[in-house]
Amino acid sequence: MTQAPFLEWRRLVVERGERVLFEDLSGRVDAGESLLVEGRNGSGKTTFLRSIAGLYLPLQGEFLWNGENVNDLGEGFRENLLYLGHMNAIKDNLDAVENLRVQSRLSGNPASDEDILSALAAFGLRGFEDFPTRMLSQGQKRRVALARLLLSRAKLWVLDEPFVALDVAAVDHLQSVISAHVEAGGIAILTTHQATQLTDNSTHRLKLG
Amino acid sequence: MWRGFTTMLKRDLVLAMRRRTDILTTLFFFIIVVSLFPLGVGTEKEILRKMAPGVVWIAALLASMLALERLFADDHADGTLEQMLLTPQPVALLVLAKVTAHWLLTGLPLVLIAPLVGLQYHVGGDVTLVMMQTLLIGTPVLSLIGAIGAALTLGLRGGGILISLLILPLYIPVLVYGSGAVAESMAGGGELGAYFQLLSAFLILALVFSPWATAAALKISTE
Numbered sequence: 001m002t003q004a005p006f007l008e009w010r011r012l013v014v015e016r017g018e019r020v021l022f023e024d025l026s027g028r029v030d031a032g033e034s035l036l037v038e039g040r041n042g043s044g045k046t047t048f049l050r051s052i053a054g055l056y057l058p059l060q061g062e063f064l065w066n067g068e069n070v071n072d073l074g075e076g077f078r079e080n081l082l083y084l085g086h087m088n089a090i091k092d093n094l095d096a097v098e099n100l101r102v103q104s105r106l107s108g109n110p111a112s113d114e115d116i117l118s119a120l121a122a123f124g125l126r127g128f129e130d131f132p133t134r135m136l137s138q139g140q141k142r143r144v145a146l147a148r149l150l151l152s153r154a155k156l157w158v159l160d161e162p163f164v165a166l167d168v169a170a171v172d173h174l175q176s177v178i179s180a181h182v183e184a185g186g187i188a189i190l191t192t193h194q195a196t197q198l199t200d201n202s203t204h205r206l207k208l209g
Numbered sequence: 210m211w212r213g214f215t216t217m218l219k220r221d222l223v224l225a226m227r228r229r230t231d232i233l234t235t236l237f238f239f240i241i242v243v244s245l246f247p248l249g250v251g252t253e254k255e256i257l258r259k260m261a262p263g264v265v266w267i268a269a270l271l272a273s274m275l276a277l278e279r280l281f282a283d284d285h286a287d288g289t290l291e292q293m294l295l296t297p298q299p300v301a302l303l304v305l306a307k308v309t310a311h312w313l314l315t316g317l318p319l320v321l322i323a324p325l326v327g328l329q330y331h332v333g334g335d336v337t338l339v340m341m342q343t344l345l346i347g348t349p350v351l352s353l354i355g356a357i358g359a360a361l362t363l364g365l366r367g368g369g370i371l372i373s374l375l376i377l378p379l380y381i382p383v384l385v386y387g388s389g390a391v392a393e394s395m396a397g398g399g400e401l402g403a404y405f406q407l408l409s410a411f412l413i414l415a416l417v418f419s420p421w422a423t424a425a426a427l428k429i430s431t432e
Contacts, residue, residue, distance in 0.1 A: 053295055056432055079297035087288025093227045094220075105216040106296040106303075132227075 004031035005066055005080065005155045007052070007187060012061035014047055021047055022208055025061070029204065031155070034178065034188040036205045043209025045191040046086070049160050052189065053083040065156075079108055082154035084162060088145035092134035096120055096144045099133060104151050111151040119150035124170065138165045149177055157181060159190040213298030214306045221310035231279065235315040236322065239272040243326050254331045261330035262391035265340060266347075269319050269387075270380050273351040276315040277376070278369045280307065280359040281427065291431055300427065301420035308356045308420070316348030332395070339394040339401065346408045347387040353412075353419035354379050360426035383411060 008028040014021045021044030050056040063070045070077040090099045104111040123143040142165045284290035327337030358376035362368035390404035
């Protein structure tokens with residue numbers, strides 16, 4: 001892992017139903033860079049992100065992690081990946097700490113309870129740690145899901161509309177978390193419809209549709 | 210690698226303990242179905258005794274079917290299933306953990322309640338013991354095969370009925386040899402060993418193949 005990681009995609013053709021979303025799409029993101037995927041509704045942003053995670057198979061083309069096909073890498077790629085989709089992926093009947101504990105263990109990088117509590121506190125959830133998450137508001141549930149970012153060792157973050165349902169302060173905090181990850185040599189790929197401050201030199205844009 | 214298995218198993222058991230009604234539904238369904246037969250066909254001892262092996266096994270099939278639909282549905286709805294596929298853990302192992310939890314909650318209770326059925330159908334202690342043993346080996350097979358169906362029908366409308374159509378035919382061998390073993394033990398039990406060997410072979414086959422097939426089906430269903 002001395003080499004700086006990068007993600008590359010070559011000649012992607014993605015279809016949804018009978019409709020071609022994009023053809024012959026190639027590109028790359030390097031360590032220390034972020035990529036904003038833009039486009040109108042239905043232009044294939046989510047499909048693109050899901051394809052990176054391997055949740056959707058492109059018709060043609062491939063994704064390469066450090067030059068190797070992600071499907072061939074399998075678990076070797078997935079341990080470097082953190083994907084957060086539209087759904088929060090938290091269990092309603094577990095509390096925030098239990099949710100994060102399960103997630104961190106399954107990610108192969110078990111976090112201590114102290115780390116989990118401080119990650120939750122960083123997202124403004126101090127005092128809500130032991131409520132079943134079904135009692136939390138939409139924004140708070142999103143924060144529980146986002147607290148995963150602070151516990152993860154994954155180099156590649158793929159975030160689908162991460163700012164949805166968050167209040168202004170949480171949006172700011174999330175932006176600083178993403179910037180810090182990128183500055184530390186990580187990669188962030190995200191979609192958003194909100195104006196974002198992630199607009200320095202390390203931010204690239206990909207326009208779909 | 211087993212940490213993934215135990216984490217998933219523990220998670221599912223904790224979740225089930227927080228919604229106990231789901232476990233009890235399966236158990237009560239089994240008890241009710243088994244109790245309906247004496248009400249319907251009368252309480253003549255000989256007839257009941259003769260029917261017992263088939264009734265117990267058919268009730269077990271239906272009860273295990275009832276709980277299957279929920280096996281992956283909740284995880285699918287809240288997005289945790291998707292995340293499960295994205296962890297560096299082997300998906301088949303996580304599937305096995307979920308099926309194990311499912312069996313502990315819906316299959317094992319049937320094994321434990323079997324003596325009650327034995328009393329109801331006048332089958333006697335030895336036969337009841339054989340009945341429990343066949344259920345102990347057979348119900349995990351039902352959960353394992355059922356998981357494939359649950360994964361294939363995930364997210365489909367009317368998935369519950371579709372599971373039944375897909376899976377019930379595959380349950381037939383377990384039904385034949387499970388109830389066959391119980392009937393054999395009533396008739397003296399000379400060939401009992403062969404029945405158990407076959408049931409165990411089914412279990413081993415299901416343990417080896419079902420998690421992989423289920424994992425593959427889940428990948429298709431989440432796309």
